[in-house]
Structures are given as structure tokens and as C-alpha cells.
Amino acid sequence: MRTANAPDIALPRSHMAKRESVVDAAARVFCREGFGGSNIDLIAAEAGVSRQTVYNHHGDKERLFEAVVREITERINVEFFETLGTFPDKPGDLQKDLSAFAMRLMRNCICNRDGKFLRKLIQSEGERYPGLFETWREQGPGKTWAALAARFARLALAGHLDLDDPDLAARQFLALVNADLQMSMMLGVTLTEAELEASAAQAVKTFLRAYGRKVA
Amino acid sequence: MRTANAPDIALPRSHMAKRESVVDAAARVFCREGFGGSNIDLIAAEAGVSRQTVYNHHGDKERLFEAVVREITERINVEFFETLGTFPDKPGDLQKDLSAFAMRLMRNCICNRDGKFLRKLIQSEGERYPGLFETWREQGPGKTWAALAARFARLALAGHLDLDDPDLAARQFLALVNADLQMSMMLGVTLTEAELEASAAQAVKTFLRAYGRKVA
DNA sequence: AGATTTTTAGACAGACTTGTCCAAATCGTC
DNA sequence: GACGATTTGGACAAGTCTGTCTAAAAATCT
Numbered sequence: 001m002r003t004a005n006a007p008d009i010a011l012p013r014s015h016m017a018k019r020e021s022v023v024d025a026a027a028r029v030f031c032r033e034g035f036g037g038s039n040i041d042l043i044a045a046e047a048g049v050s051r052q053t054v055y056n057h058h059g060d061k062e063r064l065f066e067a068v069v070r071e072i073t074e075r076i077n078v079e080f081f082e083t084l085g086t087f088p089d090k091p092g093d094l095q096k097d098l099s100a101f102a103m104r105l106m107r108n109c110i111c112n113r114d115g116k117f118l119r120k121l122i123q124s125e126g127e128r129y130p131g132l133f134e135t136w137r138e139q140g141p142g143k144t145w146a147a148l149a150a151r152f153a154r155l156a157l158a159g160h161l162d163l164d165d166p167d168l169a170a171r172q173f174l175a176l177v178n179a180d181l182q183m184s185m186m187l188g189v190t191l192t193e194a195e196l197e198a199s200a201a202q203a204v205k206t207f208l209r210a211y212g213r214k215v216a
Numbered sequence: 217m218r219t220a221n222a223p224d225i226a227l228p229r230s231h232m233a234k235r236e237s238v239v240d241a242a243a244r245v246f247c248r249e250g251f252g253g254s255n256i257d258l259i260a261a262e263a264g265v266s267r268q269t270v271y272n273h274h275g276d277k278e279r280l281f282e283a284v285v286r287e288i289t290e291r292i293n294v295e296f297f298e299t300l301g302t303f304p305d306k307p308g309d310l311q312k313d314l315s316a317f318a319m320r321l322m323r324n325c326i327c328n329r330d331g332k333f334l335r336k337l338i339q340s341e342g343e344r345y346p347g348l349f350e351t352w353r354e355q356g357p358g359k360t361w362a363a364l365a366a367r368f369a370r371l372a373l374a375g376h377l378d379l380d381d382p383d384l385a386a387r388q389f390l391a392l393v394n395a396d397l398q399m400s401m402m403l404g405v406t407l408t409e410a411e412l413e414a415s416a417a418q419a420v421k422t423f424l425r426a427y428g429r430k431v432a
Numbered sequence: 433a434g435a436t437t438t439t440t441a442g443a444c445a446g447a448c449t450t451g452t453c454c455a456a457a458t459c460g461t462c
Numbered sequence: 463g464a465c466g467a468t469t470t471g472g473a474c475a476a477g478t479c480t481g482t483c484t485a486a487a488a489a490t491c492t
Binding site: 231234265266267268269272 | 437438439440441
């Protein structure tokens with residue numbers, strides 16, 4: 001059993017830390033090689049752990065994959081809601097505040113290592129595991145997006161935006177913010193901080209041209 | 217040698233038709249299972265061809281994959297430029313004409329079987345084959361997007377749009393048009409024709425709110 | 433019809449994977 | 463320092479996959 005009185009790093013070091021290390025390595029490898037192209041030995045090596053340990057912790061390859069998806073989804077979700085807490089409800093300069101928010105979103109949720117992994121895993125393996133991404137679907141599009149839409153709705157109600165369909169606005173906001181990012185990822189280029197900033201600014205500018213109050 | 221006087225379907229049947237059948241099946245399988253998860257037997261079976269034939273035509277798995285990417289890229293490119301020919305240069309109702317164009321784009325290039333395959337292959341295998349998608353990069357973002365941007369520039373010059381950066385506008389146009397589509401694909405849902413139409417209309421509406429002439 | 437090319441089915445070796453098992457080494461706790 | 467749990471490395475069987483080779487069958491061309 002677990003004597004839960006360990007100071008700080010003594011107890012979890014071996015067991016829990018290794019578990020996390022395995023999940024991280026597995027995410028990296030699955031993401032890079034695809035599920036079919038990955039092998040447990042490589043994951044174990046990349047995690048700095050013996051193969052047996054991987055099996056001890058997660059049973060088999062399929063269950064390891066599920067664990068990876070589950071854990072990353074959770075992490076991303078936490079991060080998203082944390083970031084959503086910084087949404088500019090009472091903006092001074094809407095362009096500036098929304099751009100800054102978009103930047104935080106990119107950095108913490110989209111451009112993020114976890115974000116990249118999850119998106120890629122969903123796209124490449126989603127078709128083969130119809131039930132697997134249920135959790136993501138409920139928590140991702142179902143909850144986080146709705147929450148973002150609600151913020152836009154409040155902004156509109158407060159007279160800062162002019163929109164009818166907050167859900168649509170939220171989707172399009174994300175699409176615009178993602179536009180350059182996705183492209184650069186397809187091209188295999190990593191955007192610099194400055195480029196990221198410019199991309200966010202342009203996305204928000206277009207968003208506000210479409211949804212900003214006509215009356216200043 | 218090839219005596220190029222065959223009536224219509226006699227000559228190409230076996231050789232060329234089989235080659236295409238193999239490429240098609242390979243695209244399907246690579247796309248579904250990923251490169252690492254695919255196996256030649258399955259591809260051969262799905263193409264209705266013996267395994268040996270696959271090897272005769274394409275050498276090995278790697279070269280088969282390259283052939284798939286090359287051929288699909290070419291097909292998409294042709295389709296894109298054909299569709300681009302229907303761009304509304306002299307629009308009557310800009311909202312209606314651009315929506316219709318967006319629909320054609322989705323149907324012929326994005327939502328298309330080839331389009332889905334190529335996008336997925338780029339996203340899942342692009343990282344592992346840095347040089348492989350060179351052709352796509354040059355012909356896709358390099359040529360087709362620039363061509364689309366040029367059309368928007370002309371539209372702006374003719375006084376139908378109000379924009380400074382046609383490249384940015386083209387990227388954002390595509391991002392908006394893709395927004396719902398990509399989501400539905402992540403969710404594993406196939407949009408109905410009506411939903412597709414609504415999605416295109418909303419994308420164009422937002423695009424025109426941002427870039428349409430303020431003066432009617 | 434006869435000659436030539438392509439396709440086929442199956443066997444095959446070599447390599448790689450998965451998942452299990454086990455004895456020795458390591459770690460953290462008492 | 464001794465104890466119990468975890469980890470390790472390596473061996474292992476069973477299975478899969480690639481890519482080659484063969485001889486027979488089918489299709490194509492002249």
C-alpha cells in the first residue's frame with residue numbers, strides 16, 4: 001500500500017514518475033510513428049525504462065495507447081480552462097486583449113506539445129478507434145468550445161461584439177487563430193514567437209472586422 | 217513497347233488499370249492504417265491484385281508510398297486549378313457566388329476522397345519523410361494558394377473587396393471554409409450536403425463582413 | 433495460333449514484434 | 463541492515479511482415 005506521508009519526492013519517484021515518463025514517451029512515439037508503426041521497445045527505450053516495466057504499468061499496447069489519449073486529454077483540458085480564465089471579459093483594447101488571449105491559447109493549448117500530440121493522434125487514429133475519443137469529444141468540442149462561446153456571448157452582450165451565433169463565432173475564431181499554425185505544421189516549420197504574434201494579431205484583426213462593433 | 221492505337225479500353229486494362237487500382241488501394245490503406253500499420257498483402261487484396269504485382273509495379277513499400285503521394289498530389293492539383301477557373305471574377309451577388317465557389321472547392325478538392333487522403337497523409341507521415349512532400353509544398357501552398365490569392369487581389373482591384381494582403385485573405389478564406397469541415401472529420405461525422413452548404417455560406421458571410429466593401 | 437509479356441499463387445528465409453516468464457539487481461521502507 | 467516491492471535484462475514462443483523466387487496461368491500482340 002501507499003504510505004501517503006512521503007515528504008515530496010521520495011515515494012512517487014520510482015513508481016509514479018516512471019508511469020508518467022512512459023506515457024510521455026509513448027505519446028511522442030505514437031505521434032511520430034503512428035500506432036501501427038510504433039513498437040514497445042522503442043517506447044521503453046525513449047522512456048528510459050525496461051520493456052517489462054511498460055507492460056507492468058499498462059498491460060498491452062492498446063491499453064497503453066488508451067492511457068496516453070486519456071491522460072493528454074485531461075492535461076489539455078485543465079490547461080484550456082485555466083487559459084479561458086484569462087479571457088478578456090472587460091477589454092480595454094479589444095484587438096490587443098484578444099490577440100494576447102489568442103497567443104496564450106496557442107501557447108498553452110494548441111501549439112503546445114500536448115496539443116500537437118492530441119490533435120495528431122485524433123486525426124490519424126480516430127477512425128480506427130471510434131469509441132476511444134469519446135472522452136475527448138465530450139470534453140473538447142462539447143465543453144471547452146461551449147465555454148469559449150459563452151465568453152464571446154458575454155462580450156457581445158456587453159456591447160463589445162456584434163454577433164448572433166456565439167458558437168459559430170467561437171469556431172471561426174479558433175479556425176482563424178489556427179490557420180497559419182496548421183499550415184506551418186504541415187510544412188514542418190516551427191513559427192518563431194514573432195511570427196506567432198503576427199499570426200494571432202492578423203487572426204484577431206479579421207475576426208474583429210467581421211464581428212467588432214461597427215460603432216466605435 | 218506500347219502501340220498507342222488501342223481502341224479505348226483494350227490495352228490499358230491490365231497494366232495501367234492495375235497500376236491505378238494499386239495506387240488507389242494503397243492510398244486508402246495507408247490513410248486508414250498509417251504507413252507503419254499497413255501491409256502489402258492487405259493493399260494487394262484491396263486492389264484485387266496479387267502481392268507480386270504490387271512489387272512488380274512499385275518496387276517496395278517506401279516507393280509505393282511515394283508514388284501514392286505523388287499521384288494524389290497531381291490529381292488534386294489538376295482539380296484545384298479546374299475549380300479555380302470557376303472563381304467569380306465578375307460577381308453578381310458576391311455572397312452567393314463566393315459561397316458557390318467555396319462549395320465547389322470543398323466538393324472537388326478538400327472534402328474529396330483524394331483531398332482527405334492527402335491531408336491525412338501529410339499530417340501523419342510528413343514528419344517522417346521530410347523530402348517527400350516537397351512536391352506537394354511547391355505545388356500546393358506554393359502554386360495553388362498563390363493563384364487563389366491572385367484571384368482575390370483582382371476582386372479587390374475591381375472594387376469588390378477591401379483588402380491589403382491577398383495572401384492572408386486567401387489563407388483565412390480557406391481556414392474559414394475548412395473550419396466546420398475539419399471539425400466534423402475529427403468527430404468522424406460526415407456532413408450532409410445541406411450542412412456543407414450552410415457551412416460554406418457562414419464562412420463566406422464572415423469573410424465578407426471582414427473583407428467586403430463597406431460601401432454597397 | 434504462336435510468341436511475348438504480365439500476372440498469379442504459393443513457398444520461402446530473414447527480420448521484427450508482441451507479450452510472457454524468470455532470476456538477479458535495485459530501490460525505498462522499517 | 464533486513465525486508466518487500468519494483469525494476470531490469472535477457473530468453474522465449476508465436477505470430478506477422480517484407481521482399482525474393484519459382485513455375486504455372488492468363489492476357490496481349492503480331
